[in-house]
Amino acid sequence: MMTPIHADGFEQVALCHDEETGLRSVVVIHDTTLGPALGGVRMHTYPDEDAAVADGMRLAEAMTLKAAAAGLGLGGGWSIMIGDPARHRNEGPLRAHGRALAAFEGRFIPVNDIGTTQADIKVIGRETSPVCAAGDPSPLTALGVLEGIRACLRASGGDGDLAGVRVCVQGVGNVGSALADLLAAEAAELIVADTDPRRADAVAARHGARVVAPEVAPAVACDVLAPCGLGSVVTDETLPLLDCRIIAGGANNVLATPAHAAMLQARGILYAPDFCVNAGGLIFLEEQLLGHDSAHAEARVRQVGVRVAEVIDRSRRMGVSTADAATELARARLRP
Template identity: 75%
Template sequence: MTASGPDATVFGRLSAGGFEQVLFSHDARTGLRSVIVVHDTTLGPALGGVRMHPYRDEDAALDDALRLARAMTLKASAAGLDLGGGWSVVIGDPVRDKTEELLRAHGRFIATLGGRFIPVNDVGTTQADLRVIGREASPVCDSGDPSPMTALGVLEGIRACLRADGSDGSLAGVRVCVQGVGNVGSALVGLLAAESAELVVADIDPARAACVAERFGARVVDPSTIAGTTCDVLAPCAMGAVVNDATLPGLRCRIIAGGANNVLAAPEHAAALTARGILYAPDFCVNAGGLVFLEEQILGHDYTQAEQRVQQVGARVAEVIAQARRTGITTTDAAVELAQARLRTAAERKGASPVR
């Protein structure tokens, strides 16, 4: 594991991070190796993704699940939702290793939590996969792809950042580099194209990047170079840790706002971006649109109401930026404070310990 010091052990890390529960599953018959993390259920059941990825080892899988689960808690709280945060990861190549039997085994694993964890599709899984998981577990979010709503929230977040940077929020002629054009990234490219933005795209799948570029009039660059491509807005929409020690010196953007989770490889990178004059929309605020949509589904509300709520993501991003500038802290710290204040209030009502 990457942690060191007194919190390097699994139990030390769980205690330090305020995690409620971590479960590991191995199903010899199907080959399932998976992890479920429940970070916090103060506000409601933990909603989180099912991510399937060929992690280099079990420690990397656990690290990813812990980061994503905590981010989901903050995302739900900052967005004003009555949901908690969790995540699950399945170790394996989704192209080679995914089978119906493996997904159902993961569903049985999720079912042991009795509804405390509600799964949704993520990297390496689809809505169809969630329906398979739903044969064994309930509830699951399998009746509507949240990706377009995540993209809509990101669009409004980008607009809020542009306004905070001194413009009127128009995207016409604004150069946006979209890193990753899967479900969220391609939806975002479509929304940006409709706003007459200048688009640059990259994806680890060259054919997918070329298809999206042709459809929306974008320019394709190599995935290894997009973080350093000169642009107004860098929109990470794939895996996390886009801003790290290696990429930070080469960033050529003035705003970072995208659909990816855990964009910063380490907490100190938030301050480093501020020092570089780069405005960062905290990922768990700007990409909350999909989560808002999922809560609307759970509540049985219609698409129009969900869309109206998602469009408020920009207002929340603007609030975070204003708070950061008012208090002299990073936008990440401002967003965390916003989320934790709501969690503290809820925990006090329940007589529980607040989230960390």
């Protein structure tokens, strides 16, 4: 059963229920002006359906901006399977979610996200088409973040050299661990945090990094805070505790509210807007859909740094936050 939800500024929002499997899911299509909506399939526990809908809407809108800012021919969407991946991620609910997505007739292209895998997307693909499960985008997301960090260092008066730069990677799942590998190869000084201590310890053992508890990561003294887990890292509570000069990471919705961008600027913290700096994975996925090879994809992803530098320059020239500058850049492509 699918229940439509009206939401101003969104093309389609729906709650989906499947009695046979117990699936409860949310599908959001924000904007398809530039092409079909590509979006994650996130499996996560939420206090209620309203919270899941709100998260899906935030993520879908961010995906629209990310695709537009990166110059891609894709729109923005997101979907959420409400549940615990450890208990509910099995064939029945996945196929039921695929049937729900099939009702959107190709306007939504799913890709794995937090709580799902590429294998899960292939199961979903038994019920809907197209799906995007041709390769793990995480390494390319991490590469784009690396180039974005380099652009921020240059904008802060450096030469982009990461040797000795202290970076706190908050969340070392697929993207965060790949970013840690790239940073270690550039001789950065690493601090890592994760809600799963085993993941943090594994990355630390590999690179000699220091491990801190995830709840204290925003307050760690570092040059760069790189959020690579869940969003809402910068909040009213964490903002006064921040002890970094740059924020640039792979997470979506790093700011709890848009107003926090100006607050960071007032504190002298350079923020690389998440939908610009973490666009590498989305670029890679479009490259896969277009049938291009890995070398072509990598070359495009490395341009993330160029786009971040453009946003920073635009922010300074216009006297607005980097988030506002990036948003205007994206919305200009969406205008008829």
